[in-house]
Amino acid sequence: MIELSRYLKPFRWIVAVSIFLTFIQCLTQLYLPKLMADMVDVGIVGNDMNYIITIGLVMLFLSAVSMVSSVAAGYYASKASAGFSRDLRRDIYTKVDSLSLEEFEKFGTSTLVTRTTNDVNQIQNVLIMLLRIFVMSPLMFLGGVVMTVLVDPVLSLIIVVAIPVLFGFIYIIIRKCMPLFKQTQKKLDHLSLTLRERLTGVRVIRAFNKEESANQNYRDANADLTDVSLRVNKILSFIMPAMTIIMNVTVIGVLWFGSFRVASGNISVGDIMAFIQYVMMILFSVAMTAMIFVFLPRAKVSAERIIEILDVDPKIKDSNLAGAETKSDAETEPDAETEGIKSGKKSAQKDAVARIEFKNVSFHFEDSDKNILDNVSFAVYPGETAAVIGGTGAGKSSLINLVPRFYDVTGGSVFVEGRDVRETPQSDLRQKIGFVPQTAVLFSGTVAENIRYGKSDATDEEIWNALKVAQADDFVGKMNDGLDSFISQGGTNVSGGQKQRLTIARAVVRHPDIYIFDDNFSALDYKTDANLRRALKKEIKDAAVLIVAQRVSTIKDADKIIVLDNGAVVGIGTDDELMKSCQVYQEIVASQQMSAEVDV
Numbered sequence: 001m002i003e004l005s006r007y008l009k010p011f012r013w014i015v016a017v018s019i020f021l022t023f024i025q026c027l028t029q030l031y032l033p034k035l036m037a038d039m040v041d042v043g044i045v046g047n048d049m050n051y052i053i054t055i056g057l058v059m060l061f062l063s064a065v066s067m068v069s070s071v072a073a074g075y076y077a078s079k080a081s082a083g084f085s086r087d088l089r090r091d092i093y094t095k096v097d098s099l100s101l102e103e104f105e106k107f108g109t110s111t112l113v114t115r116t117t118n119d120v121n122q123i124q125n126v127l128i129m130l131l132r133i134f135v136m137s138p139l140m141f142l143g144g145v146v147m148t149v150l151v152d153p154v155l156s157l158i159i160v161v162a163i164p165v166l167f168g169f170i171y172i173i174i175r176k177c178m179p180l181f182k183q184t185q186k187k188l189d190h191l192s193l194t195l196r197e198r199l200t201g202v203r204v205i206r207a208f209n210k211e212e213s214a215n216q217n218y219r220d221a222n223a224d225l226t227d228v229s230l231r232v233n234k235i236l237s238f239i240m241p242a243m244t245i246i247m248n249v250t251v252i253g254v255l256w257f258g259s260f261r262v263a264s265g266n267i268s269v270g271d272i273m274a275f276i277q278y279v280m281m282i283l284f285s286v287a288m289t290a291m292i293f294v295f296l297p298r299a300k301v302s303a304e305r306i307i308e309i310l311d312v313d314p315k316i317k318d319s320n321l322a323g324a325e326t327k328s329d330a331e332t333e334p335d336a337e338t339e340g341i342k343s344g345k346k347s348a349q350k351d352a353v354a355r356i357e358f359k360n361v362s363f364h365f366e367d368s369d370k371n372i373l374d375n376v377s378f379a380v381y382p383g384e385t386a387a388v389i390g391g392t393g394a395g396k397s398s399l400i401n402l403v404p405r406f407y408d409v410t411g412g413s414v415f416v417e418g419r420d421v422r423e424t425p426q427s428d429l430r431q432k433i434g435f436v437p438q439t440a441v442l443f444s445g446t447v448a449e450n451i452r453y454g455k456s457d458a459t460d461e462e463i464w465n466a467l468k469v470a471q472a473d474d475f476v477g478k479m480n481d482g483l484d485s486f487i488s489q490g491g492t493n494v495s496g497g498q499k500q501r502l503t504i505a506r507a508v509v510r511h512p513d514i515y516i517f518d519d520n521f522s523a524l525d526y527k528t529d530a531n532l533r534r535a536l537k538k539e540i541k542d543a544a545v546l547i548v549a550q551r552v553s554t555i556k557d558a559d560k561i562i563v564l565d566n567g568a569v570v571g572i573g574t575d576d577e578l579m580k581s582c583q584v585y586q587e588i589v590a591s592q593q594m595s596a597e598v599d600v
């Protein structure tokens, strides 16, 4: 919690005003019982109407001051805590944005959402309480104790008994609630995960008639959260009645012992009335402080969950060497031996810098020691198309994800235009790349807005050109509003193939130096696939294309085909070369021919 207090710093003046106003409120409240005692002892007992009216007016004025101070102090406390939450949410968001994909997946989307919203709210609520009660309670407590001692030091011994009883009771409540608060936040995470899966998977759930079991999962998660919340609230519901009982018993004690003190002339009736009010103030301030200690652990749990995110040191970040040049071998001389390429482009490439070069690259995910990629080396030169092919789970997507640094290699190096990607600023690196992910992702907005994700200042003409290359101009042209047609959330109002073509257009519009396609062509029919590749060929000029494909027909014309098997490169070459030399490639081709024949 203390760690997050720096978020209050920009609001220190607002906090100071709130504290000052609370101070005024306390002073006026402390003075009121004394005035009331005077009104009774002097005005009523002495039958002095003028005195009663004068004191009454002063009391009214002080009550008004107290009320205005209280409202204004509450307003400023809310303002400070709302600003605190806004800045905290902003920093959590920024941190989440900087997490590597691996760190992102480790937390999970649901808990990141809950931590950014609900957990911040928990802290905000306690902060308002802290700003108000933590200032008010000590003042009321000290003021109350001083006043009771001044009124009757002997009678004030009663509070010495009442306070420990109240504290003991609150301590028991806190002990019982603390573990339940932790559980509540976890159950909330689980509920939001279940709801998320229920909503995003709605089509699959309906298609497989799984509504009942999906609803049951949601009901279970909902019931779990309700159960813990009920258990917490059951315990918390004892607080107010128990505190009222303790307060009332204390008042009865004051009246009981006070009556003897009045009879013996040690205290006046007015002072007894004021004494009771001071005792109530003392106990109330203790109770309010204790309430903070009930809610503080809950906010502490939330703060820990937030700090866990803020403290992550993102694995993938710009290095200090981001400006330095670390040259790959391919920058000086392409390693043709490694690649076994004998294409006609080779001599032209002799002096060229490879757009992409993998050098002895190994990669495994953090939670496993098993290499997903093992000693992978190849280079792609300007104007070249390299295709990666291999069985399911061979490591194709992992391989291409290393180029834009979605993950970092665990061995070897990936170079883009001669520079190690780890030593290139991420924004510069990604600026060079047009990435089309395996799962087409569109955002809610118009077609044009979606394409401009690739290039924010793209003209309509550039957008139409990109759509044309991606074979998407035809269907966008037929949409009612053309480029201004609305794409709904997740692109649910366009077909899978159309969605895929729009994501390709989004990459094409930026005219990148490197195109990366993660198995996007299998969602297209053969004709569109062929047309798209033909149009792309004209577009790419001296860019490099790295393409993952399932269909051999898609990559047959590639300048080099990289065959992956269990994360290792088992062949690199053209289709002809691999048909002669690579057994895995021959098997892939044969299996696709067989299935094509079966289909016929």
Ligand SMILES: Nc1ncnc2c1ncn2[C@@H]1O[C@H](COP(=O)(O)OP(=O)(O)OP(=O)(O)O)[C@@H](O)[C@H]1O
Binding pocket: 105, 365, 372, 390, 391, 392, 393, 394, 395, 396, 397, 398, 399
């Ligand atoms: N986030 C992850 N954490 C741990 N293992 C993962 C993760 N993502 C993928 N894997 C594993 O890494 C291996 C390679 O996955 P990858 O997605 O790169 O294969 P692929 O060749 O692209 O497969 P496909 O053709 O089915 O898309 C698989 O065994 C997969 O289970």
